[in-house]
Amino acid sequence: MAWFEYCLSKTERPSYAYDLVLASACVMSTCVVWCAVVWCGVVWCVGYENSIHRRLDNFIIGLTDVDSSTSPPQRNNYPMCATWSGSVKMGSKVELKCNANLPKYRYLIAQASASAPNGKFTICELEAYESLNENSSKWNRQSNMALAGFQFKQLNVRSVLDCMHKCKQLGGCDSINFHPASKLCQLNSHINGYNITTLTSDTNWLFYTTNFSDKY
Secondary structure, rough: OEEEEEEOEEOOOOOOEEOOOOOOOOOOOEEEOOEEOOOEEEEEEOOOHHHHHHHOOOOOOEEEEEOOOOOOOOOOOOOEEEOOOOOOOOOOOOEEOOOOOOOOEEEEEOOOOOOOOOOOOOOOEEEEOOOOOOOOEEEEEEEEEEEOOEEEEEOOOHHHHHHHHHHHHOOOOOOEEEEEEOOOOEEEEOOOOOOHHHHHEEEEEEEEEHHHHHOO
């Protein structure tokens, strides 16, 4: 189980808060919108059992090697592990798996969506686990979609599997667009994530992302 390094507060700064060992002084009325923990491949997040669970809507998990006491995380300026899409039901546990094409990082960042109610971020419990097999990944397809504005290379390939292989082989690739008819492969780079508005609807394309596939 992962440990919180610390959580910055508007009025106080707890030195540490081990999960299930010591309760943090960082509470919903004073805590700012991010915390940092050890790097991981899989994140489990548990929401509160009351109305403040809406603060978890569309929350973000990021990565960094920089100690936050030296350089606090800045939104849209750190590598993106994953984003939870939508709301988290009261008292429920949700799981996010990191982008499998990213290298290892020392710390994990949990941050509220820019549109979070009251500008607050509240988590009941956060668990982070290292991937058991760095080569175990799963590609996720979104049909009739393509990501615009992030292509750094395009090439003709034999199949979508070949396109996926090129993405892994070349490095710096976070997702792919694939055109089945022409076998055109577009490699995308968006280490800090992308805005959902840059996903365009197009019946001729397929959009793929990859994440770790470990079972816990």
